[in-house]
Amino acid sequence: MIALFYIAAIIAVIATVAVILQTNIVHGLLYLILSLLAVAVIFYVLGAPFAAVLEAIVYAGAIMVLFLFVIMMLNLGQHTRDQERSWLTPRGWIVPSLLAAVLLGQLVNVMSQIDHELIPAQIGVMEVSALLFGPYVLAVELASILLLAGLVAAYHLAKTK
Amino acid sequence: MSLEIGSFLSIGLILGVVIITAALLITVERRLLGFWQERLGPNRVGWFGSLQVVADMIKIFTKEDWVPPFADKFSFVIAPGIIMTVVLLSFAVIPFAPNIGVIDSNIGVLFILAMASLGAYSVMLGGLSSDNKYALLGSLRAAAQMVSYEVFMGISLLGVVALTGSFNMREIVESQADGWYIIPQFIGFVIFLIAGVAESHRLPFDIPEAEQEICAGYHTEYSGMKFGMFFVAEYIGLVLISSLITVLFFGGWLGPEFLPPILWFSIKAFAFIAFFILMRAAVPRPRYDQLMSYGWLFLLPLSLVNLLITGVIILSMQ
Amino acid sequence: MIKLIVDTLLSQVRTLWLVFLKLFKKKDTVEYPDQQPYMFPRWRGRIILSRDPDGEERCVACNLCAVACPVDCIALQKGEMEDGRWYPEFFRINFSRCIMCGFCEEACPTNAIQLTPDFEMAEYIRQDMVWEKEDLLINGTGKYHDYNFYRVAGKQIEGKDKGEALNEAAPVDVRSLLP
Numbered sequence: 001m002i003a004l005f006y007i008a009a010i011i012a013v014i015a016t017v018a019v020i021l022q023t024n025i026v027h028g029l030l031y032l033i034l035s036l037l038a039v040a041v042i043f044y045v046l047g048a049p050f051a052a053v054l055e056a057i058v059y060a061g062a063i064m065v066l067f068l069f070v071i072m073m074l075n076l077g078q079h080t081r082d083q084e085r086s087w088l089t090p091r092g093w094i095v096p097s098l099l100a101a102v103l104l105g106q107l108v109n110v111m112s113q114i115d116h117e118l119i120p121a122q123i124g125v126m127e128v129s130a131l132l133f134g135p136y137v138l139a140v141e142l143a144s145i146l147l148l149a150g151l152v153a154a155y156h157l158a159k160t161k
Numbered sequence: 162m163s164l165e166i167g168s169f170l171s172i173g174l175i176l177g178v179v180i181i182t183a184a185l186l187i188t189v190e191r192r193l194l195g196f197w198q199e200r201l202g203p204n205r206v207g208w209f210g211s212l213q214v215v216a217d218m219i220k221i222f223t224k225e226d227w228v229p230p231f232a233d234k235f236s237f238v239i240a241p242g243i244i245m246t247v248v249l250l251s252f253a254v255i256p257f258a259p260n261i262g263v264i265d266s267n268i269g270v271l272f273i274l275a276m277a278s279l280g281a282y283s284v285m286l287g288g289l290s291s292d293n294k295y296a297l298l299g300s301l302r303a304a305a306q307m308v309s310y311e312v313f314m315g316i317s318l319l320g321v322v323a324l325t326g327s328f329n330m331r332e333i334v335e336s337q338a339d340g341w342y343i344i345p346q347f348i349g350f351v352i353f354l355i356a357g358v359a360e361s362h363r364l365p366f367d368i369p370e371a372e373q374e375i376c377a378g379y380h381t382e383y384s385g386m387k388f389g390m391f392f393v394a395e396y397i398g399l400v401l402i403s404s405l406i407t408v409l410f411f412g413g414w415l416g417p418e419f420l421p422p423i424l425w426f427s428i429k430a431f432a433f434i435a436f437f438i439l440m441r442a443a444v445p446r447p448r449y450d451q452l453m454s455y456g457w458l459f460l461l462p463l464s465l466v467n468l469l470i471t472g473v474i475i476l477s478m479q
Numbered sequence: 480m481i482k483l484i485v486d487t488l489l490s491q492v493r494t495l496w497l498v499f500l501k502l503f504k505k506k507d508t509v510e511y512p513d514q515q516p517y518m519f520p521r522w523r524g525r526i527i528l529s530r531d532p533d534g535e536e537r538c539v540a541c542n543l544c545a546v547a548c549p550v551d552c553i554a555l556q557k558g559e560m561e562d563g564r565w566y567p568e569f570f571r572i573n574f575s576r577c578i579m580c581g582f583c584e585e586a587c588p589t590n591a592i593q594l595t596p597d598f599e600m601a602e603y604i605r606q607d608m609v610w611e612k613e614d615l616l617i618n619g620t621g622k623y624h625d626y627n628f629y630r631v632a633g634k635q636i637e638g639k640d641k642g643e644a645l646n647e648a649a650p651v652d653v654r655s656l657l658p
Contacts, residue, residue, distance in 0.1 A: 026290070060275075
């Protein structure tokens with residue numbers, strides 16, 4: 001089980017790096033989907049199957065489809081690929097690398113302080129829903145009102161006179 | 162080696178039977194369509210046309226496997242693989258019989274929905290990488306249709322999930338021992354049926370590949386076995402949707418004692434496969450905007466109301 | 480609204496049921512190579528050249544069929560026998576062009592060229608679709624059994640002078656009619 005975690009983690013890291021390095025935007029998007037699916041596997045290994053499946057349904061299955069949908073409409077060709085390539089110069093890497101290194105250092109520092117006993121607890125659907133409709137009910141309601149507003153706005157925009 | 166959940170025998174049996182059924186469906190569908198159109202259908206190869214599928218397969222395997230020079234080769238090649246993988250993975254959580262199945266998962270229904278939503282990538286990438294206007298139009302239609310109908314498919318299932326109190330498909334089947342969910346969840350069943358047809362883009366909702374309008378839609382540029390994978394995946398999708406309806410609304414393997422459970426499952430699933438073929442023979446294809454407005458303005462409110470009423474009834478029964 | 484939904488649903492269910500019932504209907508398919516369909520005598524199929532009741536070729540090489548042909552698939556060359564009859568030296572139909580319209584049959588003044596109910600003329604080599612006179616000519620009268628052009632026409636040939644044809648008046652000596 002823990003080997004699965006490491007494999008998924010390595011895939012996630014490599015895929016995420018590939019998203020940045022890829023000049024073809026469709027390929028970049030595919031790597032992003034792969035990265036999200038790897039994260040879903042990590043969730044599953046860590047004992048949160050519900051979160052894992054939601055990650056696959058919502059992020060990989062719905063949001064990324066819409067991304068791809070928009071890319072289809074944009075008709076991106078060789079021109080954007082050259083532009084991407086011109087942006088990937090070594091000089092542009094310095095500041096992001098420094099910032100990422102600082103974050104990594106902090107992460108390692110935090111990780112070294114907690115104990116490494118990994119006891120995955122199974123967090124099923126019931127526990128997640130009890131939390132969502134118990135302590136976090138206000139956040140859920142706010143989010144649903146936001147979504148409802150989005151739905152109404154989309155309907156209004158799409159309605160023909 | 163015994164036949165139990167997750168054993169190699171069980172997995173191999175499911176994989177083999179599903180793929181062979183899907184391949185045989187090519188013949189069965191053509192034959193049934195023929196009967197329903199007062200024709201005979203293919204009856205030349207083998208005994209009553211039973212070897213037609215072999216002829217089809219030989220043809221499709223020996224065809225030139227051509228990748229257009231203007232296509233995005235990477236996406237073009239992986240697109241048929243995605244849909245094949247995704248539909249076959251979906252069978253992992255289907256409970257065929259008490260002792261036949263791949264995994265006994267607590268998130269079975271959600272897993273199916275996740276796989277269905279990943280299936281959209283196949284058609285989108287196939288159309289986008291072909292660099293062909295018909296393919297692009299087809300995949301645009303496919304993307305919008307699949308993303309929309311996923312929503313109603315998910316919501317229509319929630320009535321069954323709420324009645325059972327679990328996403329586990331085996332528990333869903335076992336809780337139908339007193340009565341199938343087709344009776345309390347009839348509206349959910351109808352919505353799931355329609356959304357399932359739209360999700361596997363079979364006729365009458367084969368708008369992404371409508372031959373009369375846009376050649377073959379997203380697989381216009383595909384040939385040989387790459388096309389064959391799209392083709393077989395469509396039939397595996399048909400088997401999947403039929404199995405899902407059987408499990409969720411018609412009590413899965415449950416039935417009187419005189420037949421073994423797996424046979425009950427097969428009979429029910431095949432009845433639905435035949436029903437889908439009947440729909441193909443009888444119902445004409447709607448226009449694209451009609452499909453979308455029908456989904457969002459009629460099916461979505463209906464499925465939400467269905468879920469609401471189910472919830473109210475469950476709460477008042479407690 | 481409710482009525483519309485119910486009506487639509489019922490109509491769909493009715494459609495499905497009616498199409499389902501077709502499973503038990505008699506099929507319309509004719510299984511052709513095993514089961515030959517009845518071909519009507521006037522079916523326009525393979526073209527033949529017929530002979531008159533005496534066994535001579537009916538064709539008089541008048542070229543009307545070649546002119547009438549919309550796709551120009553008929554080619555022929557006129558020849559003349561010693562007795563004054565005309566005949567085609569060669570008569571060639573390119574069946575890969577022929578559209579079986581039957582205009583040649585209508586144009587023919589001697590009922591020589593006729594269309595038959597045979598349609599099984601597929602070939603593997605395109606050149607085999609070009610039929611010569613030997614291939615076209617049959618030993619029979621075709622659809623018109625008693626018709627013999629030279630017996631009814633005023634054309635003078637050996638053994639039949641002017642005015643000797645059937646239903647033909649003797650030629651008038653125009654000089655004797657002078658006032």
